[in-house]
Amino acid sequence: MKLLRMLGRNIRDSFKSVFRNFALSLASISCITITLIVVSISIILSINVNNFASLVEKDVTIVAFLDTQITEEQKTVVEETIKSLDNIDSYEFTSKKDITEEMMDSSETFKNIMANWSEEENPIQDTYQVKVKEIEKIGKTAKEIEGIKGVSVVKYGEGMVEQLVVVFDTVRKICIGMVIALILVTAFLISNTIKITIVARKREIDIMRLVGASNINIKIPFIFEGLFLGALGSIIPIIATVIGYDTLFEHFDGQLFSPFIQLVNPNPFTFYVSLILLIIGILVGMFGSWRAVRKHMKI
């Protein structure tokens, strides 16, 4: 009961304190606002880059060409074997008949040439298009498919895919590094700003000590104050993120420059980013206050 009462009082006091020390609060809130906007932009950028990379990776396909003389039973065995492999996300069979028709439809020249082929003469092979779960292991999977009896050739853009994987991996790491670095810088900046505002209230802390407030009694209102400052500071970045990203998405019709670069859908993406911003704001605000008030705890 007593604990609850004190907690209630601490929350009330810290809320009052935000407004009573409004100039100082405003300094902290602006600092939180500005840094969270930067964090928001970097999160949006890195998630979109990541999304783009994933989409491209998903499109990478292994094409397994089957022997021209393959029997129906052998085809079933090939399919079963492919199905049983670890790294297979999905696969699709395209018969040589389908490919031939498709090619004939695509150009008159092909049509003229292919029309004269008999079933035996047709050099086109049945294929399996296989998509993998983990692109890093695509080489190994391709080798496994190549080893299946009845599969003649396997193609997956060797060399280029490996390069792509390296490039995307690096980009991802840089993005994650940037976001983490930015959050750390934000934490430092905000906690320093709050620290300055609390140093200005050293007298208040001294009085609290004087009347018999325990260390925890002194810390908690300041930590709640940090929480409020963080939450207030994240309002503008959240609004900017939701409205800004939505507008951007609408303006570019969900894709940047070409259909190849798809933007992440704002719903529920902006909701998650907002939640992350709020959590960062609150945690960093609390951390800043705790760090600052700790300095005054010792005699």
Next chain:
Amino acid sequence: MDLIRMKGVKKSYKNGVTAIHNLDLRIKKGQFVFIIGPTGCGKSTLIKMLYREEKPTAGHIIVGGLDVAKLRNSRVFKLRRKLGVVFQDFKLLPKSTVYENVAFALEVLGAPKDEIHAKVVKVLDLVGLKHKAKQYPNQLSGGEQQRVAIARAIVNGPKLLICDEPTGNLDEGTSMEIMKVLVEINKMGTTIIMVTHDTEIVSALKKRTILLDSGRIVKDFEEGTFSYEAIKNVR
């Protein structure tokens, strides 16, 4: 019965200055004690050790059964809840009202709202400021601010009230009003230790008076025995 017992207390600072030398002192419950002496004689250091703003370098200080010298920083609040402190510069929260300033001392103890209200109103009445409960410190005169500080110091009924030059910033008339309040509080059973420069007050009240010089007690006047001449002789 002794409320305060100091034995062999010494306080040296890091810069080599020794403010208090091997000091022994006993103060009984309910006494009113003045501590006087020239600037730099160790008066403030002595009382700062009583509320554990400073830690003695050697010796024992027992305040209300608590060994202050051994008290860890994180436990200092236990001592502070047993005593009240009043300063020359009042130390009020400028952005809180008179009522809030006084209530604050009870809120940190986790007292229920009704109890806080009853006690704060009672103590504001005692210092004559009930009608100014909703005002802010900067709307009050110096004497009134000091009375708020006294109200805050005594609101949780401490056994000991430590006053560090409470009249230092006030004119003669206001000082005497503050003294009246302090005497009243003392009559209710609270032990009071007051550091002062104002020998007029000391002389007028003739309470037990301890004269310090260079960190040593040079004279301990029993109640009713203080006189200017005696100080001159000692010096």
